[in-house]
Amino acid sequence: MNTLNAHGPAIELVDAHTAGTLAVEKYRLPNGLVLLYLPDHQAPVLSYQTWFRVGSRHERPGKTGIAHLFEHLMFKETKNTPEGEFDRRLERIGGRVNAATWLDWTYYYEDVPSAHLSEVVHLESDRMQHMVLNSDQLEAERDVVLNERKEYVDNDPNGKLSEVLWRAAFTEHPYGHPTIGWAEDIEALSLEDCLAFYGTYYAPNNAVLVVTGDVDRDALLTSIVAHYGAMTPQTVPPHAPVVEPPQTEPRRVEQHLPLGAERLLMGYHAPAVTDPRHAAFEVLNEVLFEGDSARVYRALVTDGELASSVGAFVPGFRDPGLYEVSVDLRPGHRAEEAEEVILDHFARVAREGITQDELTKARNKLETQFYRMLQTAEQRARGLG
Template sequence: MKRACFLIFVLILSAAAFGQVNVAPLDIKERTLDNGMTVVSVRDTSNPVVTIQVWYRVGGKDDPQGKSGFAHMFEHMMFKSTKNMPSEKMDRLTEDVGGWNNASTRDDLTNYYEVVPSNYLETLLWAESERMVNLSVDAKNFKSERDVVKEEYRQGVLANPYGQLFQYLDSLTYKVHPYKRGVIGNLEELSAATLEDAFAFYRAYYRPDNASLIVVGDFDQAKLDGWVDKYFGRIKKPSEPIKRVEVVEPDKTEVTRYTKKRPNVPLPALGMTYLAPPSSSPDVPALEIAEAILSNGESSRLYQEIVFKKQLAQAVNLFTDIRTDKGLLAFFAVAAGGKKLEDIEAAILAEVKKLKETPPSQKELEKAKNSLITGILRSRENANGKAVAIGEAIIYKGKASAVNEDVAKLNAVTPDDVSRVLSKYFRENGRTVIYYVNGTPDDNDKSTAKKGGRQ
């Protein structure tokens, strides 16, 4: 690991001195089974391990109406029993041989992944195919996992002083798109979910034509192809069309303000959002660089101006939350003791305005690029990281080969591109502002909404 980090460091220093970084592309093999499932593989024999991942095109935005948090809850269900496996068998198949497994749910996807010694590849391919079609959705498993997710909500949202604010970033920014519900849901809507909902959800989305199988690591290609055909090729493609979200979030044309109160907020916080373009937009790389310039580390513009010089906040960040539909460009700041959220908001807007009006210097641009490209390279040092990058390319860019294009697209961004995308997406009359303070919540989720400029 130290040698790999050193080589990345040398590569970035060389790029800064002599030009742009050229990254060797991943040697991707891709095919589509007759049932519609895409299969992507990359051989990496640097270590005798292999990662097996299945990415489903279903996430929080696909939750049944009035039952938010369902996709996340169902992710938990997938670790329970199947027709031919007892509950928690995936743990035994991975951890007992020195590997590991996990899963995650986002707004647009749910993915499952295992890392095991390469001689266990066939076993895990069988196990993933087994839970794709033979999951036991019973009342006992359903209730236990719903309770687990409720507890996650209590700990991650209610107990966390700023957990509810991050929920509000979605629920108050989006007006019609189901992104407004978030991924984890809430206690009331989780309680409304039924066993029948689980059966319907499983049949609707856990199917081969809604999935991508990704295998990266030390394997024989011919054997892999044979095992994939044996275990996944036999799964039938359902005749019903896959349900897709067709709602389009309208562009924002005004400033909308909210004040939210919670009794466990130690210091006032600010959330301020704009709508981001879909992940397919060519503007995404420039927005990622803008985020790095404004918010990446203690040398960033926001930290230097608002935390270090003016001492208005103890933390301030910008997040580019890119999704398949319109995502979020979200500022988050926690006030320093005795400081006003109005002053923090004004200071953030002033920094954005500076970057809109005056493009970054070439040195500042290259620094941001180097930081982002270093992150990309480090994330792909092992088989699992390579597979995750491929999965994200499939979901967010529509093709596995896009994983080999992201560095070049970052390198192509110019100083004028940064100012252009800021002017395009950070519009004065296109933002949602949330003041999050200590206090007793009012009725109706304890908030009031106001339209217009600064208060």
Template sequence: MHHDVPIRPTRSRARAVAVARREAEAQARARLWLTGGAVLLALTLLALVLFAPATARAQMFNAETFTLDNGLQVVVVPNHRVPVVTHMVWYKVGAADEPAGKSGIAHLLEHLMFKGTDKIEPGTFSKIVARNGGRDNAFTSSDFTGYYQNIARDRLETVMAMEADRMVNLRLTEDDFQTERAVVTEERLSRTENEPAALLGERMDQALWSVHPYKNPIIGWAHELAALTRADALAFYHRYYAPNNAVVVVAGDITADELRPMAERTYGQVPAAPDTPERHRVRDLPPPVDITMTMSNPRVAQASWWRHIIAPSANTEHAELYAPLQVLAELLGGGPVSRLYDRLVVEDGVAVSAGAGYSGRAVDYGTFSLYATPAAGRTPTEVGAAIDAEIARLLADGVTEAEVAGAKTRLKASVVYARDNPFGAARILGTALATGGTVDDVEHWPEAIAAVTPDDVMAAARAVFQGASAATAILQPDTTS
């Protein structure tokens, strides 16, 4: 990820509020840990790409797409219920693309993009959006960075022009840089170093991802963040922020024919970069590891258990498991009728919550996650053992046609609202396109889910539960002090 989940302030109080909101969203989207609430959000976002009403060649959004002469891809999702649109700009760069020793630069640049241009005074971008009746936000993940506005249809071209302006004309003084780096440093202190779950999540990612850049926190390591310079930020900006390394998604009360002239008048005036940056990632991970770590902290009120497993994504050599892994996550831990919830919470009473999630829209590998919260008088070790026992049963006994059909039906039920949610539609399409997918992948994903069989689900289960790298974490209260 994620930031929106995963998802800054300038010096003003209003900006501080906006910052906090973006970071709260970022926490849910980033590739950190998945606790109960975050899992539900992640599952919801994942489910939205899964299923639509069953028709031949069913399409999720009936999206249209075109490409400007400068290489910018534009996607339009018409929805004429209300005269409002969601406008999103996605850059194909995230924390995993940062130069070695420069962790945090992608996220810091997200902050700095609100500093201004020759046309927009520093700190006024969001104020202009608000004066036009809209709201804006931004997010950074390991694989992409995005900016968005929800705005009335008749003000759309205004925000398109503003985004096109800062795509190429960012103005950044040394004072601006120092101020915002201090803000991010404080953000790391308050949201990570003073949060036991966040600290343990960082340790998990280090252990799980080893040499892969997914090991680095989106907000950056403290010592590397402190060493970042204005020159670093500008170099990163000029390298990655260009129309031929971006995607614009507009969902709402507009058609492609109406949007194209606006796009040409705004984004079309931005020159293409000389070349499109290649994403140099580590593809060959070390041999699988299985690591367990425990953290005790007096600030922890409720113990928790979770596990992250490296899994195939839509972009790996085993992309055929992408749809089955989503069905597996739903069947195993997608809600109150899932196997984990039924066994751990309803039958055995060892946990008060339990579930699973799968994040498979990534430039590189995906992550399959399991989590549980112990019931009163029970320990994280006990719930972990219970989850292991349920997985062993699944591997030994398999899954039934009825279970798989039920999981697919639940996924279908949770996505029927996607068509009516312009923001959700823009997020789904943007995530896919920024990580190597296509519009067609999203539009016809219902067919992929419909085709999943019990054998496919078991192949997915063996891929993640038999030999894949895993990091297990236990967070518990410290009662020694």
């Protein structure tokens, strides 16, 4: 470890990696806060992201949806910033602001001109430690979230089907409940629940700051120490892996929804993002489903004309997730027809593998996607987070 004496003993450089022109430095404060710094001085902009190691998988039964609801509440007020002022101040400096919650994480980001680094550090550190919340604010955001659930799940056949699929796939693991939460749980969340959630998970030792772009290292470290250094770490529940019981037979669910044609969703338990098999899974998905020349796409859409669209999602989660395949059938065709084609292609790959040309093409596409991700400060920060 290398203690940076120029900034006092409060922040340490604990790791550094260089790849080509990219150089990432990792720092840690004594209170557990982690900072990832990736400079890029090509344009006078920066991306400032705050990642918390909490998502819907950390919610207890009966408290689903609290991670996503709290993401909304974080834009309310603090002891130092009146309600609405957070967004107004960032709008005045030309900033772009948003947030997202998923299974394993919640993150907040600001993309701003680099001259306004100090403003962003002040605002983000302030709401990490000085947020205030009242019942009226909770009720307002509860209504917003319930309306989101109605729009994107209850009244959206595609959202509804995905929710049903994941619930059927996970009988024990919290990945089985939706990030937006069950409606009855959202309605029952109390002010005390939200404040306890904030006090537990929105702590420096549960956060990672990612700063990329045109940022001076010394100015950044000085500001981080000044604004975050005095924060008190909290007792964060340790990550407790939940092992989903092995599935021994297929599970099938039929839904009767107002669709113009049948839709098929298939889910397969898939390795965690840290599993060495995950990369192979991404390559296989490219060969089978991604692009006009992919095997299953050709069989169902181009040649077979059974479906109007085919898609697949490779999970990148901390625990084993669900590989999700979706097919929109053409009118007059049945989901069973598409299922048979897909299963046949899976069996063929298991017997014969893929060709060298397919492997090379898939690798090239994935590498291209990776390098595209590095084009902007915001994309680089999200990749690190």
